[in-house]
Amino acid sequence: NETFDFTDHSHRRYNPLTDSWVLVSPHRAKRPWLGQQEAPSKNDAPEYDPKCYLCPNNTRASGSSNPAYANTYIFPNDFAAVKLEQPKLVESKGDTLKNRLCKVESVRGNCFVICFSPKHNLTIPQMKLEDLTQVVSAWQTLYSNLAKEAREEGKPYKYLQIFENKGTAMGCSNLHPHGQAWCLEAIPTEIAKELKSFKKYKDQYGTDLLGDYVKMELEEKSRLVLENEDFIVVVPYWAVWPFETMIVSKSKIPSVDKLNDREKKNLASIIKELTIKYDNLFETSFPYSMGIHQAPLNAEGEALNDSWFHMHFYPPLLRSATVRKFLVGFELLGEPQRDLTAEQAATRLRALDSKVHYLEKL
Amino acid sequence: NETFDFTDHSHRRYNPLTDSWVLVSPHRAKRPWLGQQEAPSKNDAPEYDPKCYLCPNNTRASGSSNPAYANTYIFPNDFAAVKLEQPKLVESKGDTLKNRLCKVESVRGNCFVICFSPKHNLTIPQMKLEDLTQVVSAWQTLYSNLAKEAREEGKPYKYLQIFENKGTAMGCSNLHPHGQAWCLEAIPTEIAKELKSFKKYKDQYGTDLLGDYVKMELEEKSRLVLENEDFIVVVPYWAVWPFETMIVSKSKIPSVDKLNDREKKNLASIIKELTIKYDNLFETSFPYSMGIHQAPLNAEGEALNDSWFHMHFYPPLLRSATVRKFLVGFELLGEPQRDLTAEQAATRLRALDSKVHYLEKL
Ligand SMILES: O=P(O)(O)O[C@H]1O[C@H](CO)[C@@H](O)[C@H](O)[C@H]1O
Ligand SMILES: O=P(O)(O)O[C@H]1O[C@H](CO)[C@@H](O)[C@H](O)[C@H]1O
Numbered sequence: 107n108e109t110f111d112f113t114d115h116s117h118r119r120y121n122p123l124t125d126s127w128v129l130v131s132p133h134r135a136k137r138p139w140l141g142q143q144e145a146p147s148k149n150d151a152p153e154y155d156p157k158c159y160l161c162p163n164n165t166r167a168s169g170s171s172n173p174a175y176a177n178t179y180i181f182p183n184d185f186a187a188v189k190l191e192q193p194k195l196v197e198s199k200g201d202t203l204k205n206r207l208c209k210v211e212s213v214r215g216n217c218f219v220i221c222f223s224p225k226h227n228l229t230i231p232q233m234k235l236e237d238l239t240q241v242v243s244a245w246q247t248l249y250s251n252l253a254k255e256a257r258e259e260g261k262p263y264k265y266l267q268i269f270e271n272k273g274t275a276m277g278c279s280n281l282h283p284h285g286q287a288w289c290l291e292a293i294p295t296e297i298a299k300e301l302k303s304f305k306k307y308k309d310q311y312g313t314d315l316l317g318d319y320v321k322m323e324l325e326e327k328s329r330l331v332l333e334n335e336d337f338i339v340v341v342p343y344w345a346v347w348p349f350e351t352m353i354v355s356k357s358k359i360p361s362v363d364k365l366n367d368r369e370k371k372n373l374a375s376i377i378k379e380l381t382i383k384y385d386n387l388f389e390t391s392f393p394y395s396m397g398i399h400q401a402p403l404n405a406e407g408e409a410l411n412d413s414w415f416h417m418h419f420y421p422p423l424l425r426s427a428t429v430r431k432f433l434v435g436f437e438l439l440g441e442p443q444r445d446l447t448a449e450q451a452a453t454r455l456r457a458l459d460s461k462v463h464y465l466e467k468l
Numbered sequence: 469n470e471t472f473d474f475t476d477h478s479h480r481r482y483n484p485l486t487d488s489w490v491l492v493s494p495h496r497a498k499r500p501w502l503g504q505q506e507a508p509s510k511n512d513a514p515e516y517d518p519k520c521y522l523c524p525n526n527t528r529a530s531g532s533s534n535p536a537y538a539n540t541y542i543f544p545n546d547f548a549a550v551k552l553e554q555p556k557l558v559e560s561k562g563d564t565l566k567n568r569l570c571k572v573e574s575v576r577g578n579c580f581v582i583c584f585s586p587k588h589n590l591t592i593p594q595m596k597l598e599d600l601t602q603v604v605s606a607w608q609t610l611y612s613n614l615a616k617e618a619r620e621e622g623k624p625y626k627y628l629q630i631f632e633n634k635g636t637a638m639g640c641s642n643l644h645p646h647g648q649a650w651c652l653e654a655i656p657t658e659i660a661k662e663l664k665s666f667k668k669y670k671d672q673y674g675t676d677l678l679g680d681y682v683k684m685e686l687e688e689k690s691r692l693v694l695e696n697e698d699f700i701v702v703v704p705y706w707a708v709w710p711f712e713t714m715i716v717s718k719s720k721i722p723s724v725d726k727l728n729d730r731e732k733k734n735l736a737s738i739i740k741e742l743t744i745k746y747d748n749l750f751e752t753s754f755p756y757s758m759g760i761h762q763a764p765l766n767a768e769g770e771a772l773n774d775s776w777f778h779m780h781f782y783p784p785l786l787r788s789a790t791v792r793k794f795l796v797g798f799e800l801l802g803e804p805q806r807d808l809t810a811e812q813a814a815t816r817l818r819a820l821d822s823k824v825h826y827l828e829k830l
Pocket of ligand 1: 431432433434435436437443633638639640641
């Protein structure tokens, strides 16, 4: 009488943050791959690139020049997806089919680029802890400043999405270490889903979803990748991307600006350790999209009380530096499907060195 | 006094099928692209490839050989994501944190590969209408057979997801023209969302969401790409992918098996015309993931009455044969963002030849 084996038998896991499911088919990892090959990372970039619009002193698309910055540097995105000012969108009235089916909202806001370092050829795992701590400080400053501008100057800022696309496989077109921050007058879909889930969980159990989740993962340990005084890194039970992880604060912190000095340093440190592990996994500069989920700017009531600081890392690589997972046909039309369990991914990540980057060993 | 211009000002559009939003930033199409380049399509593949596991007479991974098939050919996927039999998953009982946060279900089912043609170097837009009509017939047979096996033999089949991944950019590893069909004992997330939306709309307005949508698009015309007696092709108002389209039946047809002969031919014909337009857009073999959304197998009651046959096409290319859209950082963490409006995409697709493929003109 065979028993159900999660590493061999297909199952679906539920994502309580987004109210959706993922299909886990661990035996599928065995299939051969004849498809697209990703470009392996090159390590021969110079520390300063005269053609890079993010390097210190260089001129950008807008015509303005970057200062000779020493650690982080924030500037407005020259190709912003949302802008501070635009004409008012007059609502279309009446109960027509069009109004039933084509809902639309104007979105103002602001987009920023955050250079992590003046050095063109660095990546987060290669940065000094002090410099990475400066990046967290820059996120804090940005969050506080935008919240203040919304409060005091009536700027249309409601949610600040801080993120990084790393590597060409994740649509990044400049390897200079940088992230982005898009600030909108609307709560983005993914955040709205999480806030709804946090509220639902609290209504049902009286506790915080992510607080309970941290407690559970610290007991279970099978999906735990890293831990320090203030944060854990886990491959979430419902992970979609092969080596997807989540950094979650151990105590309830609504947003990045509320991190105290120790928490700030511990966040920088666990990001560094996680990304060193990532690079060590396939001995390549590991691509990913990552970002912070936190309370809306100037949140009050439920939105403030239910928010719990966490970061998602979505890395595409599956088997090697050149073979990625494609979330395509079945995934787009049906539901996401993965080829290894969250526990298998966590076991592999746990086993890797988090202190010494593979390039330092060469 | 400037007025709001949808082709210039940022806005969010609501997707009533999935209850989510998309951020539209049309002015962003102007930004330069220095990132990843896709491989342009090669047209030098042979009609028969001795190494292709989908060509007639060749041996597959499982060891079995393909017959000398003449039009379509369906066989079980050698690396199936779900299987017909596996041990029972014993439900974990008790109100523990783990049970609150880690919901899981066993999923059985079956996966099939559908070769569209014996000719290795064809693609859908290049196939004869008669042969493409055979593909629709193959989908019909598969749907009916699986429904019957579920009914009469108790097979664990509830939903049949028919799809095609075309091109290496969409994770396809074999250019031999083929699609897939994954049959699960669960309703996949995307289908569950649509069924919920159909019900909600009907409860609210007493009519069918997609029926009203077809009516509205036929009046508006700005997003209409193709139309025949039985189907329309539109760039949906809430499209995410740059040239995303939807084929929708004009009358209510719950599933592919219910298409009569005329509808079957008209579906094949509109798929051919749409994919010819796609290839003509950037004069390349246009990659996409596409698939059918329809009623669950043996559906009854609401699930049957609310279902409305439609197909989604999700193509990644944005500006040229080699520059795609990346749905990454902001899209994964916040919400999907697009760089041209649905109407702009429809205008471009509408203007293209739907009868003569660019390769025939060379
Ligand atoms: O089944 P294939 O063609 O080997 O694989 C492709 O389609 C599947 C279904 O969308 C995806 O899960 C895979 O990531 C993709 O590479
Ligand atoms: O802003 P970038 O780096 O030019 O562009 C990248 O990130 C954006 C935000 O995730 C995406 O919309 C783009 O598709 C991607 O190429």
